Amino acid sequence: MRRSMNLRVPGPTPLPRAVCKAMARPMIGHRSSEFRDLMAEIQPCLRAVFGVGEDVIVLTASGTGGLEAAVVNTLSPGDEVVAVSVGVFGRRFAAVAAAFGARVTLVEFPPGQRADARTVGAALAAAPGAKALLLTHSETSTGVANDVPAIVRMARQVSPDILVLVDGVSSVGAMPLEADAWGCDVVVAASQKALMGPPGLALISLSRRGLAAVEQARMPRFYWDLREARRWATRGETPFTPAIGAIRGLHAGLRMLIEEGLDAAFARHRELARMARQGLARLGFRPVAAEECASPSVTAAWVPEGVSADLLIRVLDERYDVVLATGHEPDRTIRLAHMGWVHEVDIREALAAVESALADVRG
Numbered sequence: 001m002r003r004s005m006n007l008r009v010p011g012p013t014p015l016p017r018a019v020c021k022a023m024a025r026p027m028i029g030h031r032s033s034e035f036r037d038l039m040a041e042i043q044p045c046l047r048a049v050f051g052v053g054e055d056v057i058v059l060t061a062s063g064t065g066g067l068e069a070a071v072v073n074t075l076s077p078g079d080e081v082v083a084v085s086v087g088v089f090g091r092r093f094a095a096v097a098a099a100f101g102a103r104v105t106l107v108e109f110p111p112g113q114r115a116d117a118r119t120v121g122a123a124l125a126a127a128p129g130a131k132a133l134l135l136t137h138s139e140t141s142t143g144v145a146n147d148v149p150a151i152v153r154m155a156r157q158v159s160p161d162i163l164v165l166v167d168g169v170s171s172v173g174a175m176p177l178e179a180d181a182w183g184c185d186v187v188v189a190a191s192q193k194a195l196m197g198p199p200g201l202a203l204i205s206l207s208r209r210g211l212a213a214v215e216q217a218r219m220p221r222f223y224w225d226l227r228e229a230r231r232w233a234t235r236g237e238t239p240f241t242p243a244i245g246a247i248r249g250l251h252a253g254l255r256m257l258i259e260e261g262l263d264a265a266f267a268r269h270r271e272l273a274r275m276a277r278q279g280l281a282r283l284g285f286r287p288v289a290a291e292e293c294a295s296p297s298v299t300a301a302w303v304p305e306g307v308s309a310d311l312l313i314r315v316l317d318e319r320y321d322v323v324l325a326t327g328h329e330p331d332r333t334i335r336l337a338h339m340g341w342v343h344e345v346d347i348r349e350a351l352a353a354v355e356s357a358l359a360d361v362r363g
């Protein structure tokens, strides 16, 4: 049993005590007024973090389930799709679309760089029949944040009616997102990243254009059918048994986020990201993301020459109770997350442990 743990992987993220307490309460039924009240209370918080006027759909799933729901509810087999990728999660979104029969054009950018809006515009111009554009807001594998509003503006200049589907799994709650104002038709988030909840819930917003696409889509769907989810949501319920404990945890986490204030939370994330990036650089690591596009959620970095990232991560875990993740380049990169319930002391402690562990592995 560990004394304590500094969980610095990019999801799941640490849980505030209030979240743990909310999850430990006796179970309730999902056709009860208590459950309907819970669902009603989380909606204003969700609308605020997504920047939408309409209710957000709550699915019992991991973030990838949310990406699949976004795809199968808006597209039809054979649809042409342009998928923008700056890393692992961009490629995953594209792979989901391809798995259900979309014809995907992948527009890839090198690790550490964000997507260039003009390049995306050119790709769309070359694909005049494209039905949808797939984007990642914060690419968790490299710690890169994309300029979503700039890309969407460019996309709509080229292709005014294109559907914009956004993977916001590691951005929602950590950085500003205005889905309505930016013109994002579908945004996917998950409970276990910046929203301070446990794993288990995918959250999806739909614009009016997104809703129209849901009515027309012909990809197979049953569990993910958002028409059913929306029908049940009008009475505050879900079609199937939801992860009630996770919803209670998310509710508590969202309340803390709203109490802190979204702008304050975003500023905290930016500051922690700056600390992590500078601290790692001072220890000889090279951040993967270019400075201007560093994600506020997670920092990926190349380990100093001659150091094994895998060994460093193992030593950090076993001797220092600091848990980092590997990065996009096996044994050469690490990732240190700073999203959700994270404070300066956590990052300072993690950096001090990295310094000690570096000395250990160098002998």
Ligand SMILES: *Cc1c(COP(=O)(O)O)cnc(C)c1O
Pocket (backbone or CB within 6 Å): 010, 011, 062, 063, 064, 065, 089, 136, 138, 139, 140, 167, 168, 169, 170, 190
């Ligand atoms: C974590 C994450 C996902 C989804 O991961 P799950 O393990 O399915 O919850 C998708 N996209 C991004 C950007 C992520 O950070």
